Amino acid sequence: MRVLFVNPAMERYTRQIAMPLGLLSIASYLQANGHTVKILDHTLRATNFKKELEAFQPDIVGVSLLSIKSFSDASKISMQAKKFGVPVIWGGIFASLDPAFIFSNIDIDFVSISEGEATWLDVMNTLAVGGDLKKIPGLCYAENGKVIYTEQRPFIDLSILPPMDFTLVDVEKYLGGMYGCKKTAALYMAKGCVGNCAFCYNKTFHRQCYRMRPVETFLQEVKYLIEHHGVDCIYFADELWCRSREEMLYQCEAFKNSGLDFKWGVQTRIGIFEKEDFKIMKDAGCLWVDFGVESGSPTTLKRIRKGIPYDKIQQTFLDCSEAGIISLANFIIGFPDETEEQLRETVRMARTIAATQKTFFFFMPGPGASLFDELVSSGKYDPPKTFREYTKIKFFYSPKPNFSKIPTKDLKAVRARFLWEGFSRKYFNEGTRSYDLAKKDIADVLKQFRGHGLRFAWQLFWISAYEFTDIFFYAHFFPKVMKKYGIFE
Numbered sequence: 204m205r206v207l208f209v210n211p212a213m214e215r216y217t218r219q220i221a222m223p224l225g226l227l228s229i230a231s232y233l234q235a236n237g238h239t240v241k242i243l244d245h246t247l248r249a250t251n252f253k254k255e256l257e258a259f260q261p262d263i264v265g266v267s268l269l270s271i272k273s274f275s276d277a278s279k280i281s282m283q284a285k286k287f288g289v290p291v292i293w294g295g296i297f298a299s300l301d302p303a304f305i306f307s308n309i310d311i312d313f314v315s316i317s318e319g320e321a322t323w324l325d326v327m328n329t330l331a332v333g334g335d336l337k338k339i340p341g342l343c344y345a346e347n348g349k350v351i352y353t354e355q356r357p358f359i360d361l362s363i364l365p366p367m368d369f370t371l372v373d374v375e376k377y378l379g380g381m382y383g384c385k386k387t388a389a390l391y392m393a394k395g396c397v398g399n400c401a402f403c404y405n406k407t408f409h410r411q412c413y414r415m416r417p418v419e420t421f422l423q424e425v426k427y428l429i430e431h432h433g434v435d436c437i438y439f440a441d442e443l444w445c446r447s448r449e450e451m452l453y454q455c456e457a458f459k460n461s462g463l464d465f466k467w468g469v470q471t472r473i474g475i476f477e478k479e480d481f482k483i484m485k486d487a488g489c490l491w492v493d494f495g496v497e498s499g500s501p502t503t504l505k506r507i508r509k510g511i512p513y514d515k516i517q518q519t520f521l522d523c524s525e526a527g528i529i530s531l532a533n534f535i536i537g538f539p540d541e542t543e544e545q546l547r548e549t550v551r552m553a554r555t556i557a558a559t560q561k562t563f564f565f566f567m568p569g570p571g572a573s574l575f576d577e578l579v580s581s582g583k584y585d586p587p588k589t590f591r592e593y594t595k596i597k598f599f600y601s602p603k604p605n606f607s608k609i610p611t612k613d614l615k616a617v618r619a620r621f622l623w624e625g626f627s628r629k630y631f632n633e634g635t636r637s638y639d640l641a642k643k644d645i646a647d648v649l650k651q652f653r654g655h656g657l658r659f660a661w662q663l664f665w666i667s668a669y670e671f672t673d674i675f676f677y678a679h680f681f682p683k684v685m686k687k688y689g690i691f692e
């Protein structure tokens with residue numbers, strides 16, 4: 204059977220484009236099981252989808268909806284596929300977490316819930332014998348205005364998945380420079396996370412379950428990328444890289460013994476590794492570690508169920524620094540009922556930790572997260588019902604609606620100040636200069652101009668200019684806010 208997968212274009216997307224690892228993993232698995240697959244990535248360039256359908260003659264079309272920002276293109280593609288007479292299945296994080304929204308906004312056949320590999324193989328094999336797709340576990344569909352879920356599918360054993368077939372995508376287009384490396388590729392080693400953060404979809408999407416792939420499969424992929432594309436660095440796109448010291452030791456040992464020369468960076472949780480561990484990681488090629496600190500307030504951390512040891516936050520960044528590892532600290536501000544005093548604690552934390560880079564985000568209620576459910580059930584949040592309503596939300600620029608007890612102007616100024624400082628400082632500690640990060644961001648935007656035409660480039664230019672002006676304005680023209688939260692202390 205033949206399946207055409209599409210990664211739809213994202214609206215107003217200005218950052219480095221990421222390899223569609225989810226689609227690639229499913230496609231590689233289907234191909235290894237005898238099906239014919241093709242991936243179109245509209246985030247790289249738009250295609251004439253009608254012509255693609257005519258040329259490839261798929262039996263089914265799969266669309267990955269990671270974010271609501273892809274809805275417009277995903278809808279267009281799906282309508283064309285339906286006209287062509289083939290069924291359409293959507294998957295990906297957003298589709299999976301809110302199928303009711305999808306079915307009330309577009310007429311497609313199914314949404315694949317959570318992990319897609321085994322479900323898709325079942326779909327293809329069932330199609331091949333003319334079976335009933337409505338009996339396949341892991342799907343949902345709309346019937347008489349209701350969303351019907353089929354049986355929940357157990358997670359797949361990741362060791363049965365083959366190495367990803369990178370010939371299915373244009374690898375070179377996804378390779379960006381990071382922290383001095385020239386060609387960084389994103390790969391995944393594990394799925395899920397053991398955390399239970401109240402603002403995160405992990406508990407719903409991954410059922411708080413953590414699974415690792417065999418390190419040998421991962422290393423086969425790295426070897427291919429090094430030999431065929433000159434990749435010199437791997438960014439682990441996992442929600443969580445290693446749950447324990449033992450897993451870390453096992454992986455570092457395997458990396459070192461592989462004979463492959465590559466650097467790497469990960470996302471992990473504070474409290475898993477100690478000083479000696481970071482040294483071992485550095486020795487095995489680790490370049491950077493990304494931590495979600497989220498808040499400097501113990502009260503907020505408890506409320507959001509972050510589950511990290513507060514007393515280890517400062518030490519962890521010092522340990523990274525001593526080990527020579529770049530450390531990134533991510534904070535979220537504007538949590539429901541967060542107070543000015545709690546924001547002051549977060550600013551104090553951000554000011555004092557030894558992190559190389561500190562990034563601030565606004566709290567955004569998203570489907571699948573328990574804070575989202577809380578806000579909706581208490582009547583404090585009425586989530587968008589239509590795609591048009593969704594497009595009006597600009598959480599990246601402004602915390603609207605603002606669920607905290609902090610004025611919106613204060614949240615914007617605090618975030619802008621930290622972003623500006625990160626933007627104008629050195630990219631990382633050694634061998635770089637001020638504004639290197641700014642130059643990298645501008646280069647990322649310019650990359651997106653190619654392949655999307657003048658209209659897209661023009662739109663992107665204005666969005667980037669707006670974002671820059673907004674950050675500059677809030678970072679520089681609110682001295683009283685800076686004083687109030689101790690930013691200049």
Ligand code: SF4
Binds near residue numbers: 398406443
């Ligand atoms: S640690 Fe990260 S991935 Fe895990 S639940 Fe918390 S926010 Fe989600």
